[in-house]
Each structure stands twice: as C-alpha cells, then as structure tokens.
Amino acid sequence: MNINKSRLQEHFEIISQYGKLGETGLCRPALSSIEKEAFSVVTGWMKEAGMTVRIDHCGNLIGRLEGKNPEGPILMIGSHLDSQPYGGRFDGTSGVLAGVEVAMTFKEQGIIPEVPIEVVSFCDEESWRFRKGLFGSRGIAGKLEPGELERKDKDGITRRQALIDFGCDPDKVEECAYAPGSIGAFLELHIEQGPYLEEKDRPVGIVTGIAGPLWLTVELQGFAGHAGSVPMNLRKDALLGASKMIGEINRIVRQVEGIPTVATVGSIRVFPDAPNSIPEKAEFTIDLRDIDLKRRNDFEQKIRTMIGEVADEFNLAAEIKEDTKLEPVECADWIQEIMVEESESMGLDSPKMMSGPFHDAMVMASLCDIGMIFVRCKDGISHNPNEFASFDDLAIGTELLYKTARRVTSKLNSLIRS
Numbered sequence: 001m002n003i004n005k006s007r008l009q010e011h012f013e014i015i016s017q018y019g020k021l022g023e024t025g026l027c028r029p030a031l032s033s034i035e036k037e038a039f040s041v042v043t044g045w046m047k048e049a050g051m052t053v054r055i056d057h058c059g060n061l062i063g064r065l066e067g068k069n070p071e072g073p074i075l076m077i078g079s080h081l082d083s084q085p086y087g088g089r090f091d092g093t094s095g096v097l098a099g100v101e102v103a104m105t106f107k108e109q110g111i112i113p114e115v116p117i118e119v120v121s122f123c124d125e126e127s128w129r130f131r132k133g134l135f136g137s138r139g140i141a142g143k144l145e146p147g148e149l150e151r152k153d154k155d156g157i158t159r160r161q162a163l164i165d166f167g168c169d170p171d172k173v174e175e176c177a178y179a180p181g182s183i184g185a186f187l188e189l190h191i192e193q194g195p196y197l198e199e200k201d202r203p204v205g206i207v208t209g210i211a212g213p214l215w216l217t218v219e220l221q222g223f224a225g226h227a228g229s230v231p232m233n234l235r236k237d238a239l240l241g242a243s244k245m246i247g248e249i250n251r252i253v254r255q256v257e258g259i260p261t262v263a264t265v266g267s268i269r270v271f272p273d274a275p276n277s278i279p280e281k282a283e284f285t286i287d288l289r290d291i292d293l294k295r296r297n298d299f300e301q302k303i304r305t306m307i308g309e310v311a312d313e314f315n316l317a318a319e320i321k322e323d324t325k326l327e328p329v330e331c332a333d334w335i336q337e338i339m340v341e342e343s344e345s346m347g348l349d350s351p352k353m354m355s356g357p358f359h360d361a362m363v364m365a366s367l368c369d370i371g372m373i374f375v376r377c378k379d380g381i382s383h384n385p386n387e388f389a390s391f392d393d394l395a396i397g398t399e400l401l402y403k404t405a406r407r408v409t410s411k412l413n414s415l416i417r418s
C-alpha cells in the first residue's frame with residue numbers, strides 16, 4: 001500500500017475523541033466549539049501534509065496542496081466532520097481523514113500533483129441543527145438560499161450567530177463560491193450506510209450515482225366527532241385515510257421487483273390526537289428516492305393519483321406540499337472507469353452501486369465531475385453510535401482514493417493542454 005494504514009487509524013482514534021458520546025458514539029454539531037477543535041486538529045495534519053489551510057466564511061475547512069500548475073483546475077476531495085446528534089464516528093469523518101491521508105501520501109512520496117488538490121471538511125452536511133443541510137458545499141457551489149442565515153437551532157441560535165461564533169463573517173458567505181470551471185473534479189469517500197457491500201462481501205464499492213430525494217407532506221382534512229356516537233358509515237376519519245395511503249405507497253413502489261426505488265413515510269401527526277375523538281386532521285411525510293428521474297416521476301404521479309382516490313373514498317380533502325425536490329446525479333463515467341481499473345490493480349472486484357443517501361458530492365456535481373467510493377459498514381448501521389467500519393476496509397478505500405486522485409490530477413492537467 002502507498003497510504004499509511006496505522007497513521008490513518010491513529011488520526012481516526014484522535015479525532016473520535018472530539019464529541020465522543022458513550023463508548024463508540026459521536027455528537028459533533030456543525031459550527032460548534034467541538035467541531036472547531038476538531039478543525040484545529042485536522043489543520044495540524046493538513047499542514048504536516050504541506051497544505052495551506054483556511055476556514056472560509058461558510059465554515060468550510062479547506063487545505064490546499066499546490067500543484068505543478070497552480071492555475072489548473074482543482075481536484076477537490078472531501079466530506080464532513082459534523083455528525084448526527086446521536087451518531088457514529090465514521091459518517092463524514094472517514095472521507096475527510098482519507099483526503100488528508102491522500103495529501104500526506106503525495107508529500108511522502110515526493111509527488112507534486114499536476115493540478116492543485118484541495119481537501120475539504122464541508123460545513124453542516126448533516127442538516128439537523130438548522131434543519132437544512134449541505135450548507136458548506138452549497139456555499140462553494142453558490143447555491144445558498146435567501147433567509148438561510150436566519151434559520152435557528154433548537155436553542156434559538158441563528159446560523160448567522162453560529163457562523164460569527166465560529167469566527168466567520170456571515171455577510172461574506174457569497175465569497176465562498178468557486179468560479180465555474182475552477183474545480184475540475186470532486187471525489188468523496190464515505191461509508192456505505194447500507195448493507196449491500198457486506199452482503200456482497202466486498203470492502204469497497206464504486207458509486208454510479210446518487211438518488212434524488214423528493215420530500216412531500218400530505219395534509220388530510222376530515223371531520224372530528226365523538227368516537228362513541230358517530231356511526232361508522234358517516235365518518236370522515238383523516239387517520240384512517242392516511243393509514244390506507246401509507247400502505248398503498250409501500251405497495252406502489254414495490255410493484256416492480258429489483259429496482260432501487262425507496263419510499264418512506266417517517267413522520268405522522270394527528271389532530272386532535274385523542275383516544276375518543278375521530279381524527280379530523282392527519283399530516284404525514286413522504287420520502288421518495290430514485291436514481292432514475294423518470295421512474296421517480298412516474299411513481300410520484302401514481303402516488304398523487306392514489307392519494308386523490310383514497311381521499312375520495314374516505315370523504316377527505318387532501319393537499320400535497322412539496323418540501324424538497326432534488327434531481328439524481330450521476331458519477332462521471334471516466335472517474336468510475338479509473339476507479340474500476342485501479343481497484344482491479346489492487347486485486348479487488350468492487351461492485352458498482354448507487355447511493356440512496358445524499359452527500360456533499362451531490363451538490364458538487366453542479367460544479368464539476370464527481371466520483372464516490374463507498375466503504376463497507378457493519379450491518380449497514382449508520383446515524384447510530386453502533387456505526388462501524390473496519391480500519392482494513394477504510395485503508396483499502398483510502399488507497400483506492402489515492403490511486404484515483406493520482407490519475408484524476410494527471411487527467412485534469414492533460415485536459416488543459418489539449
């Protein structure tokens with residue numbers, strides 16, 4: 001191996017102390033003092049790797065390894081150091097430390113990359129603190145939305161204030177955006193957060209694309225009444241309608257076998273929420289994801305039609321609100337090809353797979369070609385203190401990332417010349 005597995009493991013063990021929760025868990029909120037401490041530790045490692053380091057006004061930590069051609073398109077590598085409130089040590093952190101290890105390996109081998117490499121820990125990927133995530137990558141991509149800085153966390157602290165406390169100037173977040181064309185490619189290593197690689201008995205996988213999530217909220221309006229006196233045939237029971245819809249959503253998506261489409265109803269609210277009242281209102285969410293936009297649109301249509309029909313059946317008024325609608329993105333074919341070749345050269349047979357969860361790479365795809373490596377994680381568990389990936393697997397993934405980075409930097413350089 002080119003990379004240093006024991007150094008990677010040591011970095012991991014050190015950084016896991018920052019926000020340690022119980023024996024194996026992690027709570028490292030975005031823009032917190034704990035994240036800032038973790039940033040300063042990683043800054044030290046970046047400097048050891050010969051990088052110049054800065055924190056931009058969006059709260060992104062960025063280390064830059066200069067290239068032979070400093071004006072050349074940047075190869076960006078990154079992920080995030082923030083975690084879920086009741087999270088694991090590997091989600092996000094793996095990708096940042098793997099990026100640092102890649103830079104250290106370049107330095108150790110005396111290789112100056114043809115174009116600059118920037119290793120990034122993106123600010124607030126996880127989204128829970130201000131209920132809107134991918135903040136840092138959207139800042140770099142110039143995709144921040146009006147009003148974002150005024151969003152508050154559960155303690156009433158605005159993102160604006162959190163940025164100030166972190167040492168950033170929130171009035172300058174727009175300066176974080178990179179000029180179109182300045183980034184040539186983006187690579188992210190991430191734990192799989194699903195059971196596929198374990199089932200296939202493979203340490204790493206090559207990601208073909210990231211599913212686009214569609215988030216809807218369905219509001220059903222019925223009529224409240226006494227649970228003891230209103231005859232069954234005269235009721236307008238909003239929860240009864242919702243329960244049939246939830247079952248139907250699951251059935252619709254499962255009609256076609258062997259497709260990766262997933263649909264989830266993860267939250268429901270009932271009014272008046274009393275045992276002896278007929279539910280007047282029910283509100284539930286739908287999370288629908290697919291790598292194939294046309295297929296997702298077809299399923300969305302079927303679900304919307306079904307909701308209308310079931311609402312009629314139960315005498316309910318139904319309203320569907322769209323919360324989030326993101327298009328699926330594809331990983332660049334040429335980067336996937338490099339990963340396949342390099343993985344074969346390592347004696348691996350790495351399966352290609354899509355990503356159901358979204359990542360910073362999804363945002364970066366609006367700026368440049370992207371590639372992603374997944375690392376097997378135990379039982380597919382993530383967003384949980386029991387999240388685990390072995391250091392053997394992480395080292396294999398990091399080695400593949402290094403080999404890919406070598407080839408991608410050369411390729412980006414040859415593109416300018418041609």
Ligand SMILES: [Zn+2]
Pocket residue numbers: 080091092125190359
């Ligand atoms: Zn993550």
